[in-house]
Amino acid sequence: MDGRLSETDQKPRTGGAVLRAALRLLAKALLCFVILNILFALAYPMPELGRISAYNVLFPGRLRLPYGDNPQRAYNVSVLNLNAMFASQEINAGPKPAGEYRVLLIGDSSTWGWLLKPSQTLAAQINRAGLRSADGRMVRAYNLGYPIMSLAKDVMIVDHAMRYQPDLVIWLVTLESFPADKQLVHPLLQHNPDIERSLIARYGLRLNPNDPQFYTPTFLERTIVGSRRDLADLFRLQLYGVLWAATGIDQDYPDRYEPAAIDLQADTTFHGLQPPTLHEGDLALDELDAGVRAVGHVPLLIVNEPILISNGQNSRIRYDFFYPRWAYDQYRVIMEKLAQARGWNYLDLWNLLPMKEFTNSAVHYTPAGAQILAAQLLPRIGQLSRIGAP
């Protein structure tokens, strides 16, 4: 302090002058904010922002893709940014280790492991087996399942995942993922229209690139203000990384759940389709083809995943909550023929598990169920690892 008054100190400020100064300051701040928002909307860096992640840096990567309806209990948040989803997964930890035989598991909530701890999922059970590939590499399975039943979602994920240099892809499917009306029903697909349109163009999918379900943000929605919810979700996903790392919990496990229905409705329809015939055209087989093409030269095993086969009321009409018998039986025939015709590695494990190995849904298994399924897959992984091996 040199004892001199500054210019501001020398002139007493009146209320009006201060108000004018405050208004000028507010106007400048507002202008900066508007410019920043316009620049953000023009650049729209949301996809790139998704690549910035504390996972695999500060916290261990998640063992499955982030999904959480109840973040406060699950320590997990659903985000619709594909880059962010993968950036938080352990597969993004770094370059593929030399001694690793990388297996990607693609599928729905049963592959993701609904109600299962990360250590109980199918991927974890495969890893626990300590299997080695034909060339001696350690088999390492990555859980890239995501709790939506849609083949289009599977194609989107496998297409993205191919950059992680898999040695084998195992794609677990079930009939409920095939109907055309299921393909774009989830926001993950709706909010990634550019990615989905690119897939439609590349693989000649039957989906309408201008489907009204696609969400195209307006200019205002592309601003920081308009994107605040997505930005907040990205931020929360990082913050929940602390609790994921601390607890290993990534799902809300209810104390009790409603078991999968055994007594069923006497309903023979399937997504509006009536018996007796299920046509190939009723199913999004083009998505299946697209997935196969996306995987390219990498060995692919398509698995018709186990379903609950009920013995309760109306079980002569339906297998379970999802499937009338006529539709499911014909689906299996279609898949079998298609796999033979196209030369796919196909495994139909539809009736692998007894009723007691299902939890709250006809496709969600218990830890023991996942273990039984893994035991079926392990020999096939061994066989397929011989492809291309010296």
Place this chain on the structure above:
Amino acid sequence: MNLTSILAFTALTVTFGVLVLLAGERIRRYKGWVMLVASVFAVYWLQSSMPLRNLDFWLPTASLGLTVIVWVTINIPGRIAAREGGTVATRDTLATLTVVVAVVLLVGLTRYTDILITPSRPPDIVSILISLIVVAALAAAAGAAFGRRTGLLSIPIFLIVALFVIFKLDALARSASVVLRTLTGQATDQASALDLRWLGFSYLAFRLIHVLRDRSTGKLKAGALSLREFVSYVVFFPSLTAGPIDRVEHFTKDARSTLTPGVDDMVEGGRRIFAGVFKKFVLADTLAIFALNATNAAQTHSVPWTWLLVYAFAFRIFFDFSGYTDIAIGLGRFFGIKLPENFDHPYLKRNLTVFWNSWHITLAQWFRTYFFNPVTRALRTRTFANGKTLSPTVIILTGQVGTMLLIGLWHGITWNFVAWGAWHAAGLFVHNLWTDYSHRRAARAEQKALNDPSSQPVSEPASPLPYRAGLMGVVNVVITFHYVALGWIWFALPNLDLSLAVFRRLVGAGG
């Protein structure tokens, strides 16, 4: 207070401040009324929803009723007030009563509209009128019983403490809920202590006790406070929910000030509100995601991550609480009210004694004034039959343990808050012993040096090297912070078993 209410209050205060800047005295003279009306409305608006029917209306009404009753108790208009030199403006009192009753009725009348101030629809207007008559009768009775006998003012203090205990002790709160559910015809099997969440009662009770105590000791004269000032002081909307606990004489001095809130007040007020919002809604709410709580404490099993959760809680509670304080102080500045500071960089203090002079300062001062000082004074003057007196160590220990246990219990009557209080009492006591020991040792060393002819002449005490002093300062800050942070484990968790499990885990001794 949520962000919406903070923004609404900020809009109100900024508008008032700007109008005062533009129009000066013409607007400023309405300051007291604006504060009163905003505060009375805030009592209802900020009250959270409760499962008990109409309780979100009755508890705010009880806050106001209690305030009016205490005011009547400490103010006997007329002869006593005049004798003691107080000023009780009857017209002002009547006008205040009219305004308060009008606001209460207005809030009550929202029952018949779609615009609600309270979380649920208020009770019918007849019930409200009856409740106002009951408050008036109680006020008259309290005035008659205690107004002229200040020695009996410990009775209303005891009643307020009893009310406090009922609301803070789970078992009693649950019983009270059962009674209230029976009265309202609701299912008693669902009664819970959580049914009774009286907004700001902890602060309101302490302001009332402070006033009653000061009146009983003669520190506060009868008629020294107008009803308008008193109601505004007790339920002042910026500090209603999270303090600070101002002293009434300080508050009324600012409230009566004829100085127009100036530019500096506005600038500082705005800065504090902005800082408070940032602390509370950005920092604290972010840390809250992974701060230690009952759920994640039981789920975490690794040592480093458990430490991180504890640190997160320590900073979360600081940013949360000091953020609210900043907002309160900032809002107050627009009315020319300088609410006292509650925090002064508490985590950068070198010992626990200084920490407690910088953490929740107004609460600590309250307990110092109304508990620690009277208790230690009483113990110092106490002489036993054998002529012996208590040693200073015992007096300080008793005072500190009592104070810290009460501060703990103020937050909630649970064993964990007792443990938190005891933790700090132990820390303060050990620090006091250490300070005494250090001083004695230094004095002995100095004396020895003076008495020893072979020693070097003592010119000046050897000052420690600057870097060494600095390093010791840092070490002390780190130790003090960790003692406080570990103390939060008792505070954050609901039971002793879980707290002890976390302590074990922090040293790698727990599963």
